[in-house]
Amino acid sequence: MTELRTTVLSRMYVDECRREGGGLGDAVARAELPPAFDEAWRAHLLPRPWFAHGPELAAFAADLERLFELLVSLPGRLFDGDVERYAAEIGLGPRHAALLCRAGSGRPDKLGRADVYHDGTSYKLLEFNLGSEVGGTDMAVFNQSLLRVPDFADFARRRGLDHVDIAARMAAVLRDRARPVVAGGAEPVIGLIEGNGAVAAYGRLMRAVQEAMAAQGLDLRIGEVGEVRARTDGKLTLRGTPLDVVLRNFAAGQLLDDPAGPEAAEPFVRAHEAGRTVLFTSLESGLYSHKSALALLSDPRWSTAFDAEERALVDRVLPWSRTLRASGPAELLDVCRERREHLILKPGAGYGGMDTFVGWESSDAQWRRALETAAAHGYIAQERVVPRPEPVHDPATGTVDDWIAALGIFLTDDGYAGAHARANRADGGAIVAISSNPDTRMAGVFTHP
Structure with missing residues (x-):
């Protein structure tokens, strides 16, 4: 029945959008967005938010936390703690695996985004992206800006809508991680660091994150791996500014493809190990966000490694x-x-x-x-997984079409940390991602009772 309540809410929203003289239809277009977010996302926004049943979403997020625990237990459960054997099983070469393990603790930070569909009955996990390089931590700006439009604010009040600010949750995590290296409770300086040559491609998205973190009171600087230097005391600097935390936006694959090679990561690792600049997150997350790790959970060859409750969790969550x-x-x-x-x-x-x-x-x-x-x-x-369609009103044409959405559900050590949605027309193809389908649109997610 939860999916029915969500669909009914969506239809109510569309009906109000179509009402003559109403201001809900163009609320997203009228929302005043911060400059960097506007530059990055305005042209890619869906003309309405996505809705989700709050208790159902919270229950699924709790399942994702349990699934995370299963994922990080795989080397111990299936390979006697031999990470090299585990890495080989999921298809990672020795060089790649060695880089991922560098500065690893054996347990990566619980930071990630699970991409899921709702099939009309329940949520199903498509992939589990772990690590600080996952995108979308700025998308709560969509929700906040929309709530400043009176017509939408009135709808949200009448329908009991709510949302979790992803950027606020991320800022809290960054402050927590910076605590060991920041004296006297001062605010940390964060370096959002991309791979060499990548800021040109991803800079507008990074500036939106920078803007979202500034709204949370954090000083976040943008740079590339090759611009970071280590002082004689081991502290990392970016163009002369000392960094308390490196928010890693580069992936292991970028380092492997870099002419400087994996050695480019060594200053980050050494500063982290010396307690001078925190590397958040370590590359170790890549061992568990690899899609073949999910396949290990689903493969009957390994089913005896999990108890009945764990197998039921996997069957419930994972196709x-x-x-x-x-x-x-x-x-x-x-x-x-x-x-x-x-x-x-x-x-x-x-x-x-x-x-x-x-x-x-x-x-x-x-x-x-x-x-x-x-x-x-x-x-x-x-x-x-066949996602449940929802109606979307186009304010430019007045038409209503069915759309589907992949929800990105964020997790931190404190649990559920918000969600966003990537949406396509229901007849717009199977891939719901801007990088491979330019017709994909982004939206914030509001939960309803």
């Missing part, structure tokens, strides 16, 4: 998922060939829907070739 390899069982590829219309193939370390193969959008011949590529490169095959 059927398997890692494909050329050396894997031939019958698995046969199953995938037969189930083309029900499967999607994703690269283990991919993001944004890039290099993904969609079975129900492929011919039999295309699917055979996709399976060959997937097996050669260590993809996972995942059961299709």
Whole structure:
């Protein structure tokens, strides 16, 4: 019944948008956005927020916390604590695995974003992105700006809408992590550090995060790996400014592709180990956000490593998922060939829907070739989740169309930390991600009772 309440709320919202003389329809367009957020996102915003049933979303977030615990336990449960064997099993090469383990504690920080669909019955996990490089921590600006539009504020009050400020939760985490290196309770200086050459591509998004953190009272500076220097006392600096925390926006893959190589990360690791500048998060998160880690949870070969309650959690949260390899069982590829219309193939370390193969959008011949590529490169095959559509009113045309959304649910050590939504028209293709589908739109998420 929860999905029915959400759909009814969406229809109420659309009906009010269509009401003559009402101001709800163009509320998003009229919302005054901060300059950097406006530059980064205005052209990509959905003309309405997304809604979710608060208790259901909270219950699913609690399941995600338990799933996180299962993920980080995998090396110990399945490989006797041998992280190298675990890394090889999920398809990471020795060089990549060694970089991820550098400065690792054996337990990564609980910071991440789970991308999920609601299928009309429950939420299902598509992927679990862990680490500080996940995007979207600025998206609560959408909610806050919309609440300053009187027409929407009135709707939100009447319907009991609420939201969690992702940026506020992130700021709290950063202050907590900075405490050991900041004297006298002073505010920390944060470096949001990208890979070399990447600020040109991602700078507008980074400036939106910088702006959101400034609203939380934090001084966040933007830079690249090669601009960071280590003082003689081990403290890191960015263009001469001492950094208390490095908020890592670079991934291991960027370092492996960098001419300077993984050694470019050494100053960050040494400063972290010396207690001079905190690296948040360590690269270790990449060991568990790899999609093949999810496949280990779903694969019956490992089911005896989990008790009945844990298996029920995995079945409840995660669609059927398997890692494909050329050396894997031939019958698995046969199953995938037969189930083309029900499967999607994703690269283990991919993001944004890039290099993904969609079975129900492929011919039999295309699917055979996709399976060959997937097996050669260590993809996972995942059961299709059909997301529940919701109506969206277009204020420019007055039309109402069905849209689908992937919710990004954020977690920190304190649990659920807010959500945002990426949305496409229901007939707009299977991939809901701006990087691979330019028609994708972003929205804040409001919960209802």
